[in-house]
Amino acid sequence: MTLLRTLAAALALGLLAPVLPAAAQPLRIVIDEGVIEPLPFAVPDFIAENGGAEEYARDIARVVASDLAGTGLFREIPAEAHISRVTSFDAPVAYNDWQAINAQALITGAVQASGDRIVVKFRLFDVYSGQQMGEGLQFAGTPQSWRRMAHKVADAAYSRITGEGGYFDSRVVFVAESGPKNQRQKRLGVMDYDGANVQYLTDSSSIVLAPRFSPTGDRILFTSYTSGFPAIYLMDVGSLQTRSLGEQPGTMTFAPRFSPDGNTVVFSLEQGGNSDIYTLDIASGQLSQLTNAPSIETAPSFSPDGSQIVFESDRSGNQQIYVMGAGGGEARRISNGKGRYGTPVWSPRGDMIAFTKQNEGRFHIGVMLTNGEEERLLTASFLDEGPTWAPNGRVIMFTRESAGAGGQSGLFSVDISGRNLRQITTEGAASDPAWSPLLP
Amino acid sequence: MTLLPKALLLVAALGLAACNNPDRYGAGGTGADGMNGAGSGIDTMGLGDPNDPQSIAYFNQSVGDRVLFAVDQSTLSPEGRGILAGQAQWLQTNSDYAIIIEGHADEQGTREYNLALGARRAAAVQDFLISQGVAPSRMRTISYGKERPIEVCSEEACYSRNRRAVTVLSMGAGA
Known part of the structure; x- marks a missing residue:
């Protein structure tokens, strides 16, 4: 499995370059800073094992292909080019036929549909080594969850080939926007990572901002003007029950995020014009002040082990990124480049911090190590902001807003090498995405 | 399908609880859900005759209801x-x-920072009014960050008018 380790290292460096193998050599990945050549794969329509499964069999294969191709690391070989037809899930694979069309990975699958349940099976093959990669797997669920099962197939394939965790079976909570710039209406929405299955969680009678998932994805923190004044709220995603987290008159609370154990909220509280960082124990309501400075301290985010908090402060004269212990205390500045740095978010893998950078009239999404070294800007535009990490820590989603009177926000994703910039399809304008953990 | 009706009920309840609502931009009558009855959050108030020196219209126009700020600043200018005063x-x-x-802040900044910056600007105005003898009990501040620009172009001509603090009046200080 040196092949996998090499690929993992390549991904870690953001330098993935699968190279077409010479015939009869096993799947091989070479690290190269040059142009990425996506790995060719084939996903024939899954086999419908009974009546009523045909549509799922076709649609699931399409979602699997879309997930993998959407990473920019894989390229699908279309069905028209296939020589071999897969007629049964357990039939031997005609490796020569797949080699002939240069497919390096092959995914086969089958679907059974019966009433309120569908069963999806799949296998992944390394075509050039003529071997199955990992065990075949089976998922069962309701017909409504067919896309989730497709995402699980794609996650397994992605994970086996790259050595990274998957991220396709995940949700994104965001702010859906409508109306002109000076009368923007906002409401909370939640959707699959690829923009499908949108549900709206609030109406747009009050401004809502910056929702964040709990570590298990069952609750959402956000800022709302429901009471007339901005304050943080906690919503249960299942019941939509929402409660204010101890709003105090004369203060504004905003920028909330969960601690990794889901028991604590870290956020900003503004009083008399000054914003500092606090934590709130959700069960007891106990409030603790972590910073105490006349400057703006905001956008706090826990490290995944819960021991540290990264945040932004303008204590030096403009926005910069700092790290402090989870209980507060002395903070060390980690951002050192030109310009202003804000909205730091700790990677779920703990290895990097994503941020928004503002420099010379442009906005960038970037990543840096947690000590501030190896800063890398991934995007540039009139206005990019608010990064959120995919559950595997290898892809970032963010808000991009266009300039001018007709300016609109949309959701974009980019991988941590700065490659594969894509817009997520949403019904209307959208902002402030926050990625859920991988679903169970 | 049961989620949305619940959300509407919830929001309707919140709307009822928030009648005297300074969130006047977002308040009520959004239409999509057909909530237009009592509790929709619309506060109606006469603005009066701008020639009446005691009217809100007079305050807004002749006294001046807003002050502007330099980029990323909350310090009051001499004009402000x-x-x-x-x-x-x-x-x-x-x-x-x-x-x-x-x-308020202009759009050149991240959302959270602009909320904090808007709060600083509102507080600078509040502190000044207190220093001039206005009773603190009559005043509250609110930050809209970059959420409610009045000018929509992406040029300094618009940004300079969006970096503002606005003094908004309503009846009922005696409460």
Whole structure:
């Protein structure tokens, strides 16, 4: 499995370059800073094992292909080019036929549909080594969850080939926007990572901002003007029950995020014009002040082990990124480049911090190590902001807003090498995405 | 399918609880859900005759309801102080009005930072009005960050008018 380790290292460096193998050599990945050549794969329509499964069999294969191709690391070989037809899930694979069309990975699958349940099976093959990669797997669920099962197939394939965790079976909570710039209406929405299955969680009678998932994805923190004044709220995603987290008159609370154990909220509280960082124990309501400075301290985010908090402060004269212990205390500045740095978010893998950078009239999404070294800007535009990490820590989603009177926000994703910039399809304008953990 | 009706009920309940709602931009009548009855959050108030020196219209137009700020600053300019001194004088004469000071930022900044910056601007105005003798109990501040620009172009001509603090009046300071 040196092949996998090499690929993992390549991904870690953001330098993935699968190279077409010479015939009869096993799947091989070479690290190269040059142009990425996506790995060719084939996903024939899954086999419908009974009546009523045909549509799922076709649609699931399409979602699997879309997930993998959407990473920019894989390229699908279309069905028209296939020589071999897969007629049964357990039939031997005609490796020569797949080699002939240069497919390096092959995914086969089958679907059974019966009433309120569908069963999806799949296998992944390394075509050039003529071997199955990992065990075949089976998922069962309701017909409504067919896309989730497709995402699980794609996650397994992605994970086996790259050595990274998957991220396709995940949700994104965001702010859906409508109306002109000076009368923007906002409401909370939640959707699959690829923009499908949108549900709206609030109406747009009050401004809502910056929702964040709990570590298990069952609750959402956000800022709302429901009471007339901005304050943080906690919503249960299942019941939509929402409660204010101890709003105090004369203060504004905003920028909330969960601690990794889901028991604590870290956020900003503004009083008399000054914003500092606090934590709130959700069960007891106990409030603790972590910073105490006349400057703006905001956008706090826990490290995944819960021991540290990264945040932004303008204590030096403009926005910069700092790290402090989870209980507060002395903070060390980690951002050192030109310009202003804000909205730091700790990677779920703990290895990097994503941020928004503002420099010379442009906005960038970037990543840096947690000590501030190896800063890398991934995007540039009139206005990019608010990064959120995919559950595997290898892809970032963010808000991009266009300039001018007709300016609109949309959701974009980019991988941590700065490659594969894509817009997520949403019904209307959208902002402030926050990625859920991988679903169970 | 059961989720949305629940959300609407919830929001309707919140709307009822928030009648005297300074979130006037978002308040009520959004239409999509057909909530237009009582509790929709629309506060109706006569603005009066701009020639009546005790009217809100007079305050907004002749006294001046807003002050502007430099990029990323919350310090009051000499011109801003002049406007606020006029506001303070007028507010002491017309002591029935409650006051909400809105702080705003232009779009050149991240959302959270701009909320904090808007709060700083509103607080700078509030502090100045207090120093001029306006009772703190009549005033509240609110920050809209970059959420409510009045000008929509992406040029300094618009940004400079969006970096503002606006003194918004309503009846009922005696409460």
